[in-house]
Amino acid sequence: MAKMNLLQAINNALITAMTDDERVMVFGEDVGHFGGVFRATSNLQEKFGRGRCFNTPLTEQGIIGFANGLASQGSVPVAEIQFGDYIFPAFDQIVNETAKWRYRSGGQFSCGTLTIRTPYGGGIAGGHYHSQSPEAYFAHTPGLKIVIPRNPYQAKGLLLASIRDDNPVLFMEPKRLYRASVGEVPEEDYELPLGKAEVVSEGSDITLLAWGAQMEIIEKAAEMAQNDGISCEIIDLRSILPWDVETVCASVMKTGRLLINHEAPLTGGFASEVAATVQERCFLHLESPITRVCGLDTPYPLAHEKEYMPDHLKTYEAIKRCVNF
Amino acid sequence: MAKMNLLQAINNALITAMTDDERVMVFGEDVGHFGGVFRATSNLQEKFGRGRCFNTPLTEQGIIGFANGLASQGSVPVAEIQFGDYIFPAFDQIVNETAKWRYRSGGQFSCGTLTIRTPYGGGIAGGHYHSQSPEAYFAHTPGLKIVIPRNPYQAKGLLLASIRDDNPVLFMEPKRLYRASVGEVPEEDYELPLGKAEVVSEGSDITLLAWGAQMEIIEKAAEMAQNDGISCEIIDLRSILPWDVETVCASVMKTGRLLINHEAPLTGGFASEVAATVQERCFLHLESPITRVCGLDTPYPLAHEKEYMPDHLKTYEAIKRCVNF
Amino acid sequence: MKDRNHLSRVNVSHSATIIENGLIDIPMLQLLQADGTPHKDATLPDIDKETALKMYNTMQYVRVLDERMIAAQRQGRISFYLACTGEEASTVGSAAALQDVDMIMSQYREQGTLAYRGYTTEQFMNQMFSNEKEPNKGRQMPIHYGAKELNFMTISSPLGTQIPQASGYAYGQKMAGQEAITICYFGEGAASEGDFHAGLNMAAVLNCPVIFFCRNNGYAISTPAEEQFAGDGIASRGLGYGIKTIRVDGNDIMAVYAATQQARKIALAENCPVLIEAMTYRLAAHSTSDDPTGYRSKDEEEKWREKDPIRRFASWLQQQGWLDEAADQAHVEQTRQEVLTELKRVEKVPVCVIDEIIEDVYDTPPWHLQEQLRELKAHISKYPDAYPKTSGRINNG
Amino acid sequence: MKDRNHLSRVNVSHSATIIENGLIDIPMLQLLQADGTPHKDATLPDIDKETALKMYNTMQYVRVLDERMIAAQRQGRISFYLACTGEEASTVGSAAALQDVDMIMSQYREQGTLAYRGYTTEQFMNQMFSNEKEPNKGRQMPIHYGAKELNFMTISSPLGTQIPQASGYAYGQKMAGQEAITICYFGEGAASEGDFHAGLNMAAVLNCPVIFFCRNNGYAISTPAEEQFAGDGIASRGLGYGIKTIRVDGNDIMAVYAATQQARKIALAENCPVLIEAMTYRLAAHSTSDDPTGYRSKDEEEKWREKDPIRRFASWLQQQGWLDEAADQAHVEQTRQEVLTELKRVEKVPVCVIDEIIEDVYDTPPWHLQEQLRELKAHISKYPDAYPKTSGRINNG
Ligand SMILES: Cc1ncc(C[n+]2csc(CCOP(=O)(O)OP(=O)(O)O)c2C)c(N)n1
Ligand SMILES: Cc1ncc(C[n+]2csc(CCOP(=O)(O)OP(=O)(O)O)c2C)c(N)n1
Ligand SMILES: [Mg+2]
């Protein structure tokens, strides 16, 4: 075990994967010599050579197009998109190509070895274009997996599992936790399961569901609620696609209430999918409407960032509204 | 009044708009001399000149980038993307630029005059890449409007309203109705409201909601259900963003049940947003879970197209399950 | 850290020089004249009779296949087809210059390449009928071929996407130490996509052994090349990327063969991309959904029909004494028969069982897809007449 | 229908010619030598003392602004800054060659252009502090300037997006019959984006009066130009698009001024795009979030510091007898003061009231945004301490 922040855990996972399998290659804008603008890929070029860790030209559609071809050839690309906000030029390559490659070829070819890493989320005074949480844009795409860790331990285990999983994975890193989240991380190789949510703490009155950096928020809200005598069950979804309907529904069957929190705008956010599914499967167990505490339906504003965010106070208020419905 | 098919209604709307306002310009791949691969822009170049109706090079990101700039200058671009499946290279220009232009500039500049037309949907043996229904990918984007007509009359009135609305509109045309749907269309200028659903027929037992080509499907299913003595209220959503929560909720308050049908895959489709919102606002009125009848969570398959589609039979069965819950 | 100097190659001038069209003149390699006679100063590539005849026969094969399949589409037997007619020299000539280990990533009009690799009539028919014998499992429209054993990547409709993919594939081949390259085909229309720019630039910077083969056939559906770009074709872009570039007469199979051989040699030896622009013409409609009379004249088509690549090569072969006219006729006739027979046989082959609808989305179907399949099968069993293609073979086990 | 012939410009050759790097040599226009003396054979553009001094003073202004704002960021007074240092000649020289009616679409490192247009220190400060006086309403990070009255389009972070947008804007200007062009700035890094390709090609084909101004400053954050492209800079791409192209010494303001004047004239007269590549160097860190010691040497930076564009222009002005050193010093000092004073004043200006959070998403806020605002305001009123920037001015009316 060693104390690492989330960035160090990512870096450690990449070293582990590259040491273990020489087909693993890491690339993207500034990831080479410099080690990435957040330094997640520090020292990889030194350790593994320019062939396996390199800068690309500044083109996200090119990075993912290149990565798709490389994956279909049998290499194991780990491509970085510098900010989640800049993943959209690669949308076609991800949604029409990466995700459909195996299906359209009847399983003859696939991009299963591909992992796309990208930092996402707000709370860092990044405004419009350094704050978005684009997971829901991808969650409508059969063939993709989407994974989001909440702390360094999860980050290493989930990233290693993502790299080795034989399906393309979009691995989204909560950037406001990069240095803020510090914890014990095993130095050895380990994997955490994809597609499985984690019940972080048990409770009986309401289920709180989130992922990534918003886990801190719901935990804080749960503490406040506890002072009011409300017992919250807290779940980290971890995988957005495919997502763990079973664990979430089992919890809601027990608590009778569900609150989902995410940073992305409310409308069409992934909370809508969770709510739609859970109301169908747990209809007779629900004691109050499923509540979504999310970003506003506006672009991400800089000066009003604090107000925009679905923070612990908004969550706490929503918990009370749910329980007192 | 004249009998027109959906394509002719679109063409008629474009002629009306271009005659009315000389700032209107129509462009895209093959839309010029040839009049588009579906012939929606037939004769426009002849009538209005090459300056106002023209072919572009084959680049969707370029078409929308160009259209964004043109809109911000004060012209009124109506850009065509040849197939909805090929809109993804323009995803960044639409989601990060078109939609955020006004907000990021504090209202100094905007793309409000832009309309993007694109054919969408399956049922034409188009397989993977000529069948997708990508509305939900865009519905998570504040700043955009999304509009889908179900017949020629709607098409003309909604397209004219979209072109003249001072917000960017993604206007999606159900291509399997292009020639199949024929109806009376006024020859004069008229607009239908954006953001408003239409109650197509009233009923008391369950609300059926769809848009575009799927309207036929739910109408057919409603007929079958009527033979079983089930009375369906049928709503055409027409605008996906912003959508008419009021009309839908008023109907569900009355019927106590809701079924939503769309062609796109279930997970993360727009039905999830509708279900999430309605269960929250109509919680105490719901007599059965809100049901989604949608495409499978797979890419769009050619040989199994019939099986993939959320057709009238699947809808009919789901209506019965709902009512007998 | 070494000092970098991005000006090191730059010369200074003291009056503004405008770089513009016409500054360089990119010639087009042509070895055979219209009548099949080699140009006097031309050196033909080494080629033996067997290879030459295989090339010729493949051209003829594809021409016949195109004719038959267009007819089959008109008869309503298949939903869609897209012909290579007029571009047989570009596709077959380049294929002949490759090795079987080379990966082919094509656009959609390259059935000549595929036929040269050994794709059989039965395979063509299986694909066109989207049946269960087709390795792509009938999931895509006709003409979206794919054959792993032939190193032919399954075709995808979105244009240009294969270009950066080919750079990545080639990079992987290099890293794996293979003596192999990737060839990437695309039209001059697709070359307008952003992916073209990304793919060529990345290949140049990352030293990928890939041949970018552009078929400049004058049209992208109805859009003529003059409304597609304002520069000197696609070749003139190679210079901007620092990519070695050859322009070739795409209707002269000897020139295509020679250029592609040379390109392959350079790509492998120098670990770098090479761009080939083949100047040709799409003699057929864009596809069976298209009617070119709406945008070009018969006259123009006629001028190009006179440059028929098959006829030119036939003349050369005759000059070598290698072409037996009777055998040629017999081959054409036999191909016609074969296509017809296979077509009739294959159109009876059923589509995949419904269980396949959820396969290959992921490596194994997750629970939600299994659930969706279970429900679907129950539904089909309830309404078998509504789903005739699959209801006969439902296995609810 | 007229016959089209996409081969009409093409010459035939009978042996393969490989087009490659070095085939053309794109020179760089330089008028002033390092010491400010004009090259002997150079013709300087007509320029009067007033314009020359305005250019010089703007360069100095931006240099001082950059220094002050970097310091302010270090002190934690603003969150972010990005300097133009080293590139003042490129940005100011090009701005000076334009007319006020011309639209400027910039990347983010062009504060020289903006200052030349007349953006005031107060406006700079308002933007940097994201306050309610800022026309963009504080919604974007520092340096994302925008000023409608100055025809300066609000900056957007995603790189390259403004390139096809500029083509569209210019097309609109032409259709509206305006005597105006659009200038579009971008870095050599952004030129790798697919949007670059789309934008330049469309401008060439659709005859858009736009100047594409590439600042090739050697780096995209840490990525050196040699890992960005393998061709001869960005200028060599102009040829591929059939776009008239000029390469210029970006540290020689006279050369930049002359080239941009000429480009504007061509763009307007011929309704066509012109590409300018300005060879320069980013002397500062990429931004206040960056530390260049991780990827380049002090030595290399030093070499470029010697080519300081301000010093070169100062020497020339001195040679004309136009530069009064005392006045210059006073101007620098006064700018420092002004920036400091405005900074202190403006940092007290509040951000917009919370009602603005839902404005400008659409032309008017739809009901769901109004509902979200109502709930938000009620929430802020309940927890005023948690939202100190806005709670003091909640109006629940
Ligand atoms: C991204 C994308 N946009 C549009 C289309 C529709 N489309 C199919 S083929 C075609 C023309 C392609 O022309 P070109 O690349 O020159 O190839 P050719 O047909 O001439 O061989 C178009 C526009 C597509 N398949 N993909
Ligand atoms: C689409 C996109 N990708 C990545 C980034 C992150 N980013 C910001 S600036 C920059 C480097 C730009 O380099 P260049 O275009 O050369 O401009 P310079 O900073 O040198 O002026 C990068 C990668 C971005 N803003 N947008
Ligand atoms: Mg073509």
Ligand SMILES: [Mg+2]
């Ligand atoms: Mg740069």
